[in-house]
Amino acid sequence: MMLDNPASKYQPFVAVDLPDRQWPSRRIESPPQWCSVDLRDGNQALIDPMDLERKQRLFDLLVKVGFKQIEVGFPSASQTDFDFVRSLIEEDKIPDDVSIQVLTQARPPLIDRTFEALEGAKNAIVHVYNATDPMFRRVVFGVDKAECVQIAVEATTRIRQRMEAAPATQWTFQYSPELFTTTEMDFAVEIVEAVMGAFEPTPEQRMIVNLPATVEVAPPNNYADQIEWFCREVKNRDALIVSVHPHNDRGTGVAAAELTLMAGADRVEGTLFGNGERTGNVDIVTLAMNMYTQGVHPQLDFSNITPLMREVEYCNQLPVHPRHPYVGDLVFTAFSGSHQDAIKKGMADRRAHPEARWEVPYLPIDPMDVGRSYEAVIRVNSQSGKGGISYLLEQEHGIELPRRLSIEFSQVVQEVADRTGREITSTMIYQAFADEYLARNSPFALFGHRLSSEPDSPRVSVEATIEERGERRVIQGEGNGPLAAFIKALAAAGHDVEIIDYHEHSRGQGADAEAIAYVEVRIDGKAVFGVGTDESITSASMKGVMSAINRYLLTQAAAPNVTAESLAVTK
Numbered sequence: 075m076m077l078d079n080p081a082s083k084y085q086p087f088v089a090v091d092l093p094d095r096q097w098p099s100r101r102i103e104s105p106p107q108w109c110s111v112d113l114r115d116g117n118q119a120l121i122d123p124m125d126l127e128r129k130q131r132l133f134d135l136l137v138k139v140g141f142k143q144i145e146v147g148f149p150s151a152s153q154t155d156f157d158f159v160r161s162l163i164e165e166d167k168i169p170d171d172v173s174i175q176v177l178t179q180a181r182p183p184l185i186d187r188t189f190e191a192l193e194g195a196k197n198a199i200v201h202v203y204n205a206t207d208p209m210f211r212r213v214v215f216g217v218d219k220a221e222c223v224q225i226a227v228e229a230t231t232r233i234r235q236r237m238e239a240a241p242a243t244q245w246t247f248q249y250s251p252e253l254f255t256t257t258e259m260d261f262a263v264e265i266v267e268a269v270m271g272a273f274e275p276t277p278e279q280r281m282i283v284n285l286p287a288t289v290e291v292a293p294p295n296n297y298a299d300q301i302e303w304f305c306r307e308v309k310n311r312d313a314l315i316v317s318v319h320p321h322n323d324r325g326t327g328v329a330a331a332e333l334t335l336m337a338g339a340d341r342v343e344g345t346l347f348g349n350g351e352r353t354g355n356v357d358i359v360t361l362a363m364n365m366y367t368q369g370v371h372p373q374l375d376f377s378n379i380t381p382l383m384r385e386v387e388y389c390n391q392l393p394v395h396p397r398h399p400y401v402g403d404l405v406f407t408a409f410s411g412s413h414q415d416a417i418k419k420g421m422a423d424r425r426a427h428p429e430a431r432w433e434v435p436y437l438p439i440d441p442m443d444v445g446r447s448y449e450a451v452i453r454v455n456s457q458s459g460k461g462g463i464s465y466l467l468e469q470e471h472g473i474e475l476p477r478r479l480s481i482e483f484s485q486v487v488q489e490v491a492d493r494t495g496r497e498i499t500s501t502m503i504y505q506a507f508a509d510e511y512l513a514r515n516s517p518f519a520l521f522g523h524r525l526s527s528e529p530d531s532p533r534v535s536v537e538a539t540i541e542e543r544g545e546r547r548v549i550q551g552e553g554n555g556p557l558a559a560f561i562k563a564l565a566a567a568g569h570d571v572e573i574i575d576y577h578e579h580s581r582g583q584g585a586d587a588e589a590i591a592y593v594e595v596r597i598d599g600k601a602v603f604g605v606g607t608d609e610s611i612t613s614a615s616m617k618g619v620m621s622a623i624n625r626y627l628l629t630q631a632a633a634p635n636v637t638a639e640s641l642a643v644t645k
């Protein structure tokens with residue numbers, strides 16, 4: 075032992091010797107039996123355990139999600155749990171296809187009280203446990219292996235008798251060798267087989283053997299080895315439903331559940347969002363959604379996950395982390411530029427191929443599948459780039475910036491983001507866009523124009539009323555189209571402007587529809603963008619040119635120093 079290494083006081087886990095393990099090459103192809111233990115294992119870990127109202131709300135939610143097995147409490151432990159079980163039964167609140175499960179220690183008075191609570195239930199699972207791990211046998215119980223087996227067998231016998239005395243209930247028996255993963259594997263099989271000897275399950279009437287990682291102390295592959303080993307070794311495997319109950323002390327509860335299912339487990343006990351003792355039980359939402367994203371429907375409904383999360387937060391009085399898989403407030407949001415750019419392209423590709431499989435960069439799942447919108451997919455701060463800014467303008471304001479303009483405008487937003495150090499909302503982005511381009515109507519303003527053309531001639535004449543530094547006048551020009559004619563008129567008035575690039579589209583629908591024109595011009599060798607909006611596309615394009623001239627005249631000192639050449643290589 076290295077005395078200067080404080081970690082040397084810990085023991086490494088004992089690996090199972092299973093060189094011919096089969097589970098690594100298996101896949102999960104169907105969902106397991108799910109059992110929610112929110113109302114028991116989750117509840118026993120809360121600062122304030124749930125009262126009857128919260129328990130009932132969570133029970134109703136679990137039923138709605140689709141759980142068919144729900145551990146509703148430890149009725150011999152508290153009056154609240156006892157009363158809750160009684161109210162479920164007496165007020166007929168349990169759907170016929172749902173089994174309630176209750177936990178008891180392997181102690182006769184507690185078993186008797188448990189059966190009192192269950193009187194009149196249609197379907198019930200009685201779950202008894204005792205710790206089998208060597209440290210617990212020595213430190214907590216002061217028993218040897220034989221005495222440990224005796225505790226389990228006597229409890230099983232008593233439970234069997236109580237079940238036989240109440241045949242109107244459809245009973246299922248469940249035994250957990252608590253701390254299975256730190257129990258000697260051959261002893262785990264020995265005690266389970268002794269319990270099976272007392273209960274006598276059959277393939278037609280199976281019992282549940284729940285093999286918990288009560289405290290997660292080893293990597294998930296070892297739990298999987300233990301499950302595969304157990305399933306091979308135990309006699310009458312076909313009379314058992316093998317259940318796993320991962321905890322999350324090492325942060326690998328979900329991985330453990332997945333690998334143990336590959337290793338042969340039939341059933342998983344866990345909680346919504348992973349509430350539970352210490353670092354929690356395995357999170358069934360993540361587990362189920364992981365299956366979903368592999369094309370396996372978990373048969374649990376998480377299609378409207380945000381209200382579900384809020385309800386669970388209310389019942390547990392604990393928040394769900396904003397980065398929690400599939401549900402956290404931030405998990406469908408990209409702030410960083412390259413992610414946003416890729417998402418924007420992926421979403422465009424998706425719109426072009428809506429029937430294709432889901433393939434959007436950085437979004438492992440379609441947010442719509444859990445009831446989230448695309449709204450928060452992109453949010454902008456100083457880590458963002460042009461892709462995200464353009465995406466928000468496009469999605470929320472119908473503005474489809476041409477590429478070079480989006481490069482220029484992203485620098486305007488970047489300046490605001492760097493200066494404030496805060497998130498820039500889509501409203502703020504729109505405002506910055508409007509201030510920068512649309513509000514540019516002085517010192518140069520357009521007050522109206524008239525177009526005319528000769529029949530059969532492509533030539534167009536324009537007569538426009540402009541105001542420059544307070545002085546109003548009429549300018550005239552002729553060209554191959556309205557915009558060309560307007561440029562000619564401006565040249566005659568002393569403003570030499572060359573159109574480099576031009577884009578337009580309509581924005582909004584119906585009576586609210588308007589045209590938006592993006593004009594890139596060269597003035598005195600400098601590339602400048604302008605944007606104009608109007609009901610008429612011709613007016614929008616002229617306003618766009620005016621916006622560019624105004625930006626050139628007024629803001630060139632403050633505006634980013636951009637030339638046509640530099641835009642081609644920026645960002």
Ligand SMILES: CC(=O)SCCNC(=O)CCNC(=O)[C@H](O)C(C)(C)COP(=O)(O)OP(=O)(O)OC[C@H]1O[C@@H](n2cnc3c(N)ncnc32)[C@H](O)[C@@H]1OP(=O)(O)O
Pocket residue numbers: 115118148150151152178179180181184203204205214215225252288
């Ligand atoms: C891994 C798990 O999640 S296990 C479930 C844990 N959940 C809970 O404990 C919540 C509900 N529990 C309780 O309210 C109480 O513990 C009760 C009502 C069940 C029992 O309370 P008490 O009778 O005061 O016993 P307490 O829990 O303090 O002590 C445990 C005693 O039961 C024994 N015991 C503990 N677990 C078991 C078991 N599964 N089977 C048999 N005996 C057990 C202990 O050895 C100890 O015996 P001792 O007094 O002779 O030393």
Ligand SMILES: CC(C)C(=O)C(=O)O
Pocket residue numbers: 115177203250252253284286287288289319321
């Ligand atoms: C009661 C048992 C199954 C338990 O919660 C555990 O071992 O974690």
Ligand SMILES: [Mg+2]
Pocket residue numbers: 115286288319321351355
């Ligand atoms: Mg547990």
